[in-house]
Amino acid sequence: MPQTTTPAILHLTLNGEPRTASAGETVADLLRALNLPRETVAVERNRDVVRRADHATTALADGDVIELVQFVGGGA
């Protein structure tokens, strides 16, 4: 097996801001660390939606660009 070089610290861009996470952390771990409700927050990772059912199995990777959104008041 070739050695994969997974850094111990992952550098993410989260809602436009830099953030770090530990290797092995998943999307679900990130939401838990941020104390965000899973049922009202949607996650985009590198421009693709991560379905709620996949949060716990989607591992974060170094360089990931993550967007976390919710509904807010607005009309047009």
Add this chain to the structure above:
Amino acid sequence: MTTQDWTPQGDTWTLAGRTFSSRLLVGTGKYPSLEMQREAILQSGAEIVTVAVRRVDLSGKTGPTVLDALDRQRHTLLPNTAGCYSADEAVRTARLAREVGMGDLVKLEVIGDPMTLFPDNQATLAAAKILVAEGFSVLPYCSDDPIICLKLAEIGCVAVMPLGAPIGSGLGIRNPYNLKIILEQATVPVLVDAGVGTASDAAIALELGCSAVLMNTAIASAQQPVAMAIAMRQAVEAGRLAFRAGRIEKRLYANASSPITGLIG
């Protein structure tokens, strides 16, 4: 004589396979407080309520959200892509909205210019094609242009939402004649979205034959939002009923409504 049901409940309309009796759709922005928003939306009678999609606040501040002011049993959520300036952003926003709300309705907005907030019709059409293919029920905000409305309906949008005037302007229905043409050609519900300032503007949209009207600022930024919500509900009901009743033709000269015979000498 058969009695006809003239109530809004007896005059439902259908959007993406769902049946509604209220013809007033409202937004959730700009209210002075969530409490006032809740009461205004309740009094408006609206069954469809639009919400925006934004990044969560990661600063740790938590509080009630827009969803806390809505009754999910009563209100169908219509997420919007407000603030998007490209088809790509709008498509990504719509996909995220579906993930939050678990519904396939989306009010598609691709804005072309920050001063007017006029839609970029070409980008809107491009985004609509992608979203329709992905199973969304797309309600596009567009110009009051019969051609773009036709194209949007042709590619599978469930409704079209031509503007009455710029978003938040309160200028009312600036081109009722274009709306008439759009309505004559329509194969899907036509909703006026944006521009309504006061009750008479909403009534005009319905009198012309629009299926419904969507507004936010006119209610939320009125001095008394709850009172304006009631006024809008009544105006929409009145406008719709006037449309169903069939108005008289306009004429240049008078046409007396009292008998012209039997006048005293």
